[in-house]
Amino acid sequence: MLLSKIAKELGLSFDGEDIEITGIHTLSEAGSVQISFFDNARYKDQLSQTRAAAVLCEERYALLLPKETRVLITDEPYLKLALASKLFAYNISTKTSTPSLGKNCDIDKSVVFGRNVVIGDDVIILANCYIGDDVTIKAGTLLHANVSIYHHCEVGQNCILHSGAVIGSDGFGFAHTKDGRHVKIYQNGNVIIGDDVEIGANCAIDRAVFGTTYIREGVKMDNLIQIGHNCDIGAYSLFAGQAGIAGSTKVGRNAVFGGQSATSGHLNIGDFVQVAGKSGVTKSLEGGKTYAGFPAVEHKEWLKNQAKLSSLLKKFKS
Amino acid sequence: MLLSKIAKELGLSFDGEDIEITGIHTLSEAGSVQISFFDNARYKDQLSQTRAAAVLCEERYALLLPKETRVLITDEPYLKLALASKLFAYNISTKTSTPSLGKNCDIDKSVVFGRNVVIGDDVIILANCYIGDDVTIKAGTLLHANVSIYHHCEVGQNCILHSGAVIGSDGFGFAHTKDGRHVKIYQNGNVIIGDDVEIGANCAIDRAVFGTTYIREGVKMDNLIQIGHNCDIGAYSLFAGQAGIAGSTKVGRNAVFGGQSATSGHLNIGDFVQVAGKSGVTKSLEGGKTYAGFPAVEHKEWLKNQAKLSSLLKKFKS
Amino acid sequence: MLLSKIAKELGLSFDGEDIEITGIHTLSEAGSVQISFFDNARYKDQLSQTRAAAVLCEERYALLLPKETRVLITDEPYLKLALASKLFAYNISTKTSTPSLGKNCDIDKSVVFGRNVVIGDDVIILANCYIGDDVTIKAGTLLHANVSIYHHCEVGQNCILHSGAVIGSDGFGFAHTKDGRHVKIYQNGNVIIGDDVEIGANCAIDRAVFGTTYIREGVKMDNLIQIGHNCDIGAYSLFAGQAGIAGSTKVGRNAVFGGQSATSGHLNIGDFVQVAGKSGVTKSLEGGKTYAGFPAVEHKEWLKNQAKLSSLLKKFKS
Numbered sequence: 001m002l003l004s005k006i007a008k009e010l011g012l013s014f015d016g017e018d019i020e021i022t023g024i025h026t027l028s029e030a031g032s033v034q035i036s037f038f039d040n041a042r043y044k045d046q047l048s049q050t051r052a053a054a055v056l057c058e059e060r061y062a063l064l065l066p067k068e069t070r071v072l073i074t075d076e077p078y079l080k081l082a083l084a085s086k087l088f089a090y091n092i093s094t095k096t097s098t099p100s101l102g103k104n105c106d107i108d109k110s111v112v113f114g115r116n117v118v119i120g121d122d123v124i125i126l127a128n129c130y131i132g133d134d135v136t137i138k139a140g141t142l143l144h145a146n147v148s149i150y151h152h153c154e155v156g157q158n159c160i161l162h163s164g165a166v167i168g169s170d171g172f173g174f175a176h177t178k179d180g181r182h183v184k185i186y187q188n189g190n191v192i193i194g195d196d197v198e199i200g201a202n203c204a205i206d207r208a209v210f211g212t213t214y215i216r217e218g219v220k221m222d223n224l225i226q227i228g229h230n231c232d233i234g235a236y237s238l239f240a241g242q243a244g245i246a247g248s249t250k251v252g253r254n255a256v257f258g259g260q261s262a263t264s265g266h267l268n269i270g271d272f273v274q275v276a277g278k279s280g281v282t283k284s285l286e287g288g289k290t291y292a293g294f295p296a297v298e299h300k301e302w303l304k305n306q307a308k309l310s311s312l313l314k315k316f317k318s
Numbered sequence: 319m320l321l322s323k324i325a326k327e328l329g330l331s332f333d334g335e336d337i338e339i340t341g342i343h344t345l346s347e348a349g350s351v352q353i354s355f356f357d358n359a360r361y362k363d364q365l366s367q368t369r370a371a372a373v374l375c376e377e378r379y380a381l382l383l384p385k386e387t388r389v390l391i392t393d394e395p396y397l398k399l400a401l402a403s404k405l406f407a408y409n410i411s412t413k414t415s416t417p418s419l420g421k422n423c424d425i426d427k428s429v430v431f432g433r434n435v436v437i438g439d440d441v442i443i444l445a446n447c448y449i450g451d452d453v454t455i456k457a458g459t460l461l462h463a464n465v466s467i468y469h470h471c472e473v474g475q476n477c478i479l480h481s482g483a484v485i486g487s488d489g490f491g492f493a494h495t496k497d498g499r500h501v502k503i504y505q506n507g508n509v510i511i512g513d514d515v516e517i518g519a520n521c522a523i524d525r526a527v528f529g530t531t532y533i534r535e536g537v538k539m540d541n542l543i544q545i546g547h548n549c550d551i552g553a554y555s556l557f558a559g560q561a562g563i564a565g566s567t568k569v570g571r572n573a574v575f576g577g578q579s580a581t582s583g584h585l586n587i588g589d590f591v592q593v594a595g596k597s598g599v600t601k602s603l604e605g606g607k608t609y610a611g612f613p614a615v616e617h618k619e620w621l622k623n624q625a626k627l628s629s630l631l632k633k634f635k636s
Numbered sequence: 637m638l639l640s641k642i643a644k645e646l647g648l649s650f651d652g653e654d655i656e657i658t659g660i661h662t663l664s665e666a667g668s669v670q671i672s673f674f675d676n677a678r679y680k681d682q683l684s685q686t687r688a689a690a691v692l693c694e695e696r697y698a699l700l701l702p703k704e705t706r707v708l709i710t711d712e713p714y715l716k717l718a719l720a721s722k723l724f725a726y727n728i729s730t731k732t733s734t735p736s737l738g739k740n741c742d743i744d745k746s747v748v749f750g751r752n753v754v755i756g757d758d759v760i761i762l763a764n765c766y767i768g769d770d771v772t773i774k775a776g777t778l779l780h781a782n783v784s785i786y787h788h789c790e791v792g793q794n795c796i797l798h799s800g801a802v803i804g805s806d807g808f809g810f811a812h813t814k815d816g817r818h819v820k821i822y823q824n825g826n827v828i829i830g831d832d833v834e835i836g837a838n839c840a841i842d843r844a845v846f847g848t849t850y851i852r853e854g855v856k857m858d859n860l861i862q863i864g865h866n867c868d869i870g871a872y873s874l875f876a877g878q879a880g881i882a883g884s885t886k887v888g889r890n891a892v893f894g895g896q897s898a899t900s901g902h903l904n905i906g907d908f909v910q911v912a913g914k915s916g917v918t919k920s921l922e923g924g925k926t927y928a929g930f931p932a933v934e935h936k937e938w939l940k941n942q943a944k945l946s947s948l949l950k951k952f953k954s
Contacts, residue, residue: 092442092460094426108730110748110764112428112445112463124728127748127766128428128782130445130463130481142728144805145748145766145784146446148463148481148519160820163766163784163802164838166481169462169519172540172558180554180572182538184478184516198820201784201805201840202482202860204519204541204559220818222808223840223862224520224880226541226559226577236816240808241840241862242880242898244542244560244577246595254816259862259880260898260916262560262578262596277882278898278916278930280578280596294596295624306931308631313944410760410778412744430746430763430781446746448763448781448799464764466781466799466837484799487780487837490858490876498872498890500856502796502834520800522837522859522877542838544859544877544895562860562878562895564913580878580896580914598896598914612914613942626949 001087003054007072009087010080016070019053023088025210039078056080082175082183089186090151102139114151156195164202167191171206171229171247185209187229228265252287319405321372325390327405328398334388337371341406343528357396374398400493400501407504408469420457432469468525474513482520485509489524489547489565503527505547546583570605637723639690643708645723646716652706655689659724661846675714692716718811718819725822726787738775750787786843792831800838803827807842807865807883821845823865888923
């Protein structure tokens with residue numbers, strides 16, 4: 001879509017050199033035919049480095065952009081981003097076509113495929129699964145009944161997806177109007193699942209807002225787990241039941257999350273981190289250690305504090 | 319069903335003026351052709367105000383009812399209510415019929431409709447959804463694959479329901495026998511979802527026992543969220559992943575619930591309340607404030623207590 | 637499969653008397669045509685008592701086995717167990733056949749049945765359910781739409797399974813290689829659900845690794861609950877929304893679990909135990925009492941501690 005048309009749709013003025021725009025991404029990731037936005041002072045340093053074709057931002061920040069970057073001035077860049085995201089949203093439909101099937105596949109006849117689906121050799125798909133447009137499922141993977149995979153997601157080789165798992169549902173992202181309504185930021189990214197991954201029953205793995213939510217090779221998830229949009233879950237990490245990782249958190253390799261544990265969004269969880277069950281992680285965690293509690297601290301500190309607290313309460317006469 | 323017949327089915331005596339009864343409701347909500355019950359001293363004041371045709375209650379409370387109210391005397395009113403609820407339970411079946419479809423709908427051919435379904439214009443329903451009897455889905459709404467909507471529920475305009483979402487499953491309500499068995503209270507109410515609501519993957523929104531569970535306009539839910547029966551979720555409220563609201567809790571407008579937070583049942587959560595992730599709300603909350611912890615307190619108090627506790631533990635030599 | 641062949645597949649030497657092996661089980665449960673394994677000093681006393689045909693164990697423990705027990709010596713018994721489990725894994729496929737149906741069943745035509753399914757009288761199964769091979773569903777049971785039941789599971793009489801419920805998904809069990817990869821322990825057991833059980837929307841009940849996960853008569857579960865493999869959930873127990881019971885935990889009769897509560901694995905929860913919402917149970921619990929907190933303690937102790945702590949924090953000037 002032409003940038004001039006985008007500007008018009010957003011009710012913004014634009015009189016620079018026009019250009020065909022193909023999508024939206026963050027300041028650091030946007031390429032030369034994408035637009036971006038600036039709404040959070042935390043990313044101010046990225047303004048001068050962006051390669052975006054155009055940026056939605058407040059007037060006072062426009063000067064920090066590279067000279068060649070086009071600007072769409074607005075007092076509400078995040079809200080305008082939300083409106084722009086709809087212009088690039090995928091057109092969901094029930095159109096179907098015959099998938100490209102590998103050898104020796106065993107697909108139940110109730111499975112519904114969108115268009116341009118590619119299925120590798122020896123894939124088994126049980127009843128009532130839905131495989132959206134442009135999905136790829138690699139060789140040797142097994143989908144149990146009632147799995148839903150949204151458009152443009154990829155599943156690696158030798159994976160097992162259990163019943164009720166949902167791959168590629170929309171991440172939870174909204175801009176907010178001054179009167180308290182929420183405007184959807186269309187989640188135009190996808191999910192890529194590596195090889196040898198197992199996803200438990202009724203898990204929900206959200207697609208990225210831009211780019212990709214990654215579940216790397218060899219990750220194993222128990223049931224009812226939530227992975228937020230744009231997470232990057234490191235290889236061989238383990239998640240016990242009902243754990244949740246909020247959006248944009250990066251988890252290292254061989255991390256272990258106990259049952260009902262959770263993290264906030266936008267964190268960095270190091271390699272080989274272990275998080276005890278029920279813990280709530282609110283800060284990034286150094287690798288190779290065990291953490292517990294809420295807010296989570298090192299497990300040995302948590303144990304010491306628990307012991308002290310217990311001792312303190314015993315001595316205390318109220 | 320005639321009240322005399324209901325009494326007979328419940329093994330209770332009744333010799334007043336007979337009347338055709340159409341359903342069951344609470345003391346405060348029951349109308350002139352419904353029966354009600356009294357089992358909780360908390361609602362004693364409602365006895366004299368009820369407009370119910372008849373009330374299940376212990377003999378000693380019968381005098382508190384309006385003169386014209388018929389009484390079904392029982393030592394176990396809640397258990398009798400449970401048995402009565404079955405008499406009015408909806409007759410679940412696989413009967414189907416062609417829905418009334420608006421213009422420009424895009425419905426996958428695998429979708430199964432019960433009877434008397436009404437679908438507005440421009441509705442999209444992807445594969446393997448189930449839409450129960452007497453469901454209404456308004457214009458512009460999108461159902462992703464594998465959504466289940468139970469009978470008699472309503473979904474507003476321009477909603478998005480993600481895969482695996484379940485709307486209208488039975489609320490969790492049982493009477494208990496003296497020997498410890500649980501007798502189902504049939505959940506004869508429904509769910510009404512307002513306009514512009516988004517429900518995440520694998521959420522479960524229970525139908526009301528009587529009346530309606532409301533999800534008001536503009537509410538946005540992330541994945542794996544549970545809303546108990548008879549909740550009323552205020553407009554524009556937001557729920558992060560794996561949050562849970564227990565039955566009969568009323569949430570104001572523009573409330574925000576963090577990931578894995580929860581409330582007890584029968585609470586009142588004020589407008590613009592924010593509840594931090596992992597918090598457990600056990601009491602009603604005044605509007606416009608932020609709360610945290612378990613049991614949840616005001617966030618600033620929680621922070622102060624956390625700081626004090628940390629300082630206390632540092633000083634303490636066990 | 638001949639034991640000599642199993643040994644060969646695992647790369648282990650075996651030159652004892654050969655025997656046809658039918659499966660794998662624990663030291664205490666394995667029968668005379670099953671193999672077992674020893675990997676945890678906690679079960680050392682069981683070595684001398686086992687009736688297993690053969691045991692995977694380290695050389696130093698071999699002498700503790702009964703004289704007649706065959707031994708497969710390995711430095712990595714748990715990893716070899718995982719590899720062996722695959723040899724006995726059920727061959728998942730989309731093969732279907734007509735189920736054996738009782739009288740007066742009402743089955744939606746979109747329901748997919750595996751082979752050898754037996755359905756009792758008066759069973760209702762709504763749209764898009766999947767019923768795997770060798771499943772039995774007894775009389776009077778109702779399955780709402782989009783339920784998935786894996787092969788070899790049993791559901792009792794007069795049960796209600798709500799939409800999105802998954803029965804018999806794989807338990808979460810892996811052996812770990814020295815370089816941090818996870819090798820699946822195939823979950824070759826099943827789930828047996830007793831009579832009068834209700835399973836809420838989007839619950840996940842995992843099948844046993846060996847033997848059976850039991851949900852006993854009259855258990856009632858709210859939505860989004862996880863039951864780990866090999867649990868034994870006692871009769872008439874109640875689970876509020878989003879509760880989770882980790883693998884191999886045994887729950888007594890008439891236990892009550894509050895919303896978002898959880899237990900660790902391998903615990904014994906006594907009869908009539910009540911666990912408050914959000915609690916985390918890390919130790920076995922004596923019956924007949926109420927518990928709260930994390931780690932969970934007796935509720936009255938928790939209340940006393942909460943009061944003391946609150947009083948302590950009030951007095952403390954940081």
